[in-house]
Amino acid sequence: MSQEIRSGSEELSAVQWTGASLALIDQTVLPHRTETMDVRDVDTLVDAIQRLVVRGAPAIGAAGAYGVALALLQGEREGWSADEIRAAVARVREARPTAVNLMVCVDRVMTRFDEGLEAVLEEAAAVQREDVEANRAMGAHGADWLLERVGVERPLRILTHCNTGALATAGWGTALGVIRELHARGRVEVVYADETRPLLQGSRLTAWELAQEGIPHYVQADGAAAGTILRGEVDAAIVGADRIAANGDTANKVGTVGVALACADAGIPFLVAAPTTTVDLATKTGDEIHIELRGEDEVLEWGGVRTAPAGSRGHNPAFDVTPGRLVTGLVTERGVLEVSAGQLPGERLG
Ligand SMILES: CSC[C@@H](O)[C@@H](O)C(=O)COP(=O)(O)O
Structure with missing residues (x-):
């Protein structure tokens, strides 16, 4: 997906929940190309974090927070058990080892896991909002x-x-x-x-x-x-x-x-x-x-x-x-x- 992306204010968001997927600004191709990557499954998210499509400690924390929602949605589509969904979340959590924000944000959102998708998304949005503040x-x-x-x-x-x-x-x-x-x-x-x-x-x-x-x-x-x-x-x-x-x-x-x-x-x-x-x-x-x-x-x-x-x-x-x-x-x-x-x-x- 190609689009015009502008920096210059907090309106620029490296990580954006679209309602059904995660839109990541592809940081491997900036500044010559401005593209977003539409992420709908856990493997793609883990790969995007490891290839630095999304990078920077707080940004990968936010991506990991929404990764819990992606795992829930993918689990629903593919008939995963709760344990399989948790295992998928653990893979997101461990995608990169140094930035503690990734683990902290995933763990925070997981405290709402049993309440379902809406609660998970609410918590992920709070992670994002509080980071800007x-x-x-x-x-x-x-x-x-x-x-x-x-x-x-x-x-x-x-x-x-x-x-x-x-x-x-x-x-x-x-x-x-x-x-x-x-x-x-x-x-x-x-x-x-x-x-x-x-x-x-x-x-x-x-x-x-x-x-x-x-x-x-x-x-x-x-x-x-x-x-x-x-x-x-x-x-x-x-x-x-x-x-x-x-x-x-x-x-x-x-x-x-x-x-x-x-x-x-x-x-x-x-x-x-x-x-x-x-x-x-x-x-x-x-x-x-x-x-x-x-x-x-x-x-x-x-x-x-x-x-x-x-x-x-x-x-x-x-x-x-x-x-x-x-x-x-x-x-x-x-x-x-x-x-x-x-x-x-x-x-x-x-
Ligand atoms: C606000 S970003 C802080 C750090 O994550 C940043 O300085 C950094 O080292 C990023 O490394 P990167 O490998 O690009 O994810």
């Missing part, structure tokens, strides 16, 4: 905190990694939501968008969202980030998260920890913006976070053509863990925790 709140908290901390009158130069905008959430965005809020206040000079592995989420998706908003930006190679920061060209970095442990250790897109190290060395703020659904207090430290290892071909090939020598192996972790000691601020819908100064999620968000 959380993003709006984060935008305001993050912008207030950052402007005060950086303490300059001029607009800010911000670096971000991966895509954390409307496409990665139920709407508006987390780290990109903070950037949008700063832009609305006239306080963004430029955004450095790291291009991001494995599917160039930064150069294809973040740049597309920034362009639609008219926010000045550069796309840069991930490997350029540390140098840009150490040259003094950045006032602060803001990223999203896939899972945050009780001690503030943060799993996010591979390459994030290098950004955090460079910020620490340069003495500039490193902010993580994520809703409390991304905070996993049952996980004590980052050592316990399961980091998704993706297929070797994603780093051995370029555009489907083999680039590495025949004998080379690929190492392809999708995420890395930034120690809490490097996280200057954790922005949630409840406010900002100064993690590196000792305000730990496990003590403040319990």
Whole structure:
């Protein structure tokens, strides 16, 4: 299905229930093609999550929430038992291992499973609505905190990694939501968008969202980030998260920890913006976070053509863990925790 899709507000929805199916904006083909994928069965949903058709922790949480409804509908069509439907839901829940939002949102909707389809859809819609509300709140908290901390009158130069905008959430965005809020206040000079592995989420998706908003930006190679920061060209970095442990250790897109190290060395703020659904207090430290290892071909090939020598192996972790000691601020819908100064999620968000 091809259509005109516009970013620029929370109206852009990566995940949309149509009444009988789930419409996902196909994030593997943006920005050159704008297509939605109509998902009607669990296998297609699991495949879409794994291929990054839908991606970003809150967006896959919302997709998983509606996945429960898809499993119920498919079970009805194909005569599944309740146990078979639950097994299908478990496959959605496990489609990707690192973003805790997927598990949290599926489990939340499953609390209404016995009440039937209508209740499940009501809960999934609440997941979606609350995510947008959380993003709006984060935008305001993050912008207030950052402007005060950086303490300059001029607009800010911000670096971000991966895509954390409307496409990665139920709407508006987390780290990109903070950037949008700063832009609305006239306080963004430029955004450095790291291009991001494995599917160039930064150069294809973040740049597309920034362009639609008219926010000045550069796309840069991930490997350029540390140098840009150490040259003094950045006032602060803001990223999203896939899972945050009780001690503030943060799993996010591979390459994030290098950004955090460079910020620490340069003495500039490193902010993580994520809703409390991304905070996993049952996980004590980052050592316990399961980091998704993706297929070797994603780093051995370029555009489907083999680039590495025949004998080379690929190492392809999708995420890395930034120690809490490097996280200057954790922005949630409840406010900002100064993690590196000792305000730990496990003590403040319990
Ligand atoms: C608001 S999105 C937060 C994170 O999920 C995001 O920064 C990220 O790492 C996404 O990784 P991806 O592999 O594209 O799903």
